[in-house]
Amino acid sequence: MTTPGISCGRVRRLLWPDGGPRATSPDLIAAQEHLAACDACQRFMQEMRAQADVLRTAALREAAPADVRRRLFTVVARARAGVQPAGRRVVPLSWLVAAVATLAILGGALAVDHLWRHGSVDSIAALVDDHARALGDARIASSDQAMVSRWLAERVHFAMFVPALPNARLLGARLRIEDGRRGVAVQYSVNGVPVTYFVTPDGSDGLPPQGAVGAMQFQRLMRAGYHVVAWREPGLLHAMVGNISESQLASLAEACIKQARGTVAARGSHSQPYKET
């Protein structure tokens, strides 16, 4: 169908794909008027939306295999330590030998002295990270609460409770490394919106938790467009992060705390964030 002055093809070109709000122009207004009256163009727009939906939901999205992850993080660790990835750079052998010899003689003593004196340079941190990452797969994809709990229990040094959050679907969990210490990120989907529950060893060990025991105090923050609800217990920092409302996040956090305390109470134990060693 064609309304005076504008064809179906032009209407579709002006209105599809939907790039969000745009400046109003006479052409755009004419196209929208045409669309409102043209069955063929309406069906075109519907079909385009439907195709996008099909692709989004049906296209295979393979997770990075564990060995690929490991190799990639090794690349990063090597890059941080100043080592080029193998096979990426062709260097004349004579230059390489001379450079290595020079560096070994001039830099070696200084570097060793620096390492022993200061003990915490980036390359050492990279080794520690590499070691921590290599101790097993860095992620599990499962909606089985017990399976995720077991997986985490084998990999972190604190008692990790995986809550069943209301109206949230458990997707899995992954490890995160910070200053050589392992933390956990448990991933959920709340009505299709990703929400992550982080538990990480707290740098402020020994400090009392915020708020009184039994009335955990939340810190509510906004970072990079995401809501964050965080709380502390001795030795651990907890945080819920996601692009849902702050009150929803706080509800999830409350449910998390309630369930965790229920579990501890059921075991007849007091709150003990770290496992006995």
Place this chain on the structure above:
Amino acid sequence: MKPSTPREFEELLSEHLDGLYSSALRFCAGRAADAEDLLHDAVFRAFRHFDDLRDPGAARAWFYTILTRTNLNRLRTRRRRAETLTPDLDADAFEAALAEWRPAQVPDEYADRALARQRITAAIDRLEDDVRAVIWLSDVEGFRQREVADMLDIPEGTVASRLFRARRTLRALLGPGMADSRRAENI
């Protein structure tokens, strides 16, 4: 806001790695070894330019831009050796193609969900490189037309015409039933 520690690079990479891997896999038409190679190059490049990332909240688009540009370099190298490409549609040809689109019937062929997944992914892999990247970034990864245009360094109109070409080819490969989102919803 600038990332505060080098360690954040790995944190951000870890967060986006699955998406980057699946995108690399599609950019390489399902060839896992090529995808890993592409990802290695992109990650190494990202690490070297991490200082350019001012806002960790923009990390996803930043990683995808680097992956996409690294892939473009790879394709350019390959094209210098051989290969011809279908030219992009000009405005008139694009409008004519849009006008020719006829609404689809909805057959029952996507009832088999696993088969649908495999067929759709295989069909995406059969698309030409330039249109495959556009449809993957737009429809699967959900980037907006403007963002895809920036990643691929092409005009927004070219993104639209490539997206249309991709959809038209997919419909030809899969049949019109791919338009029925309700059937694929639970795939």
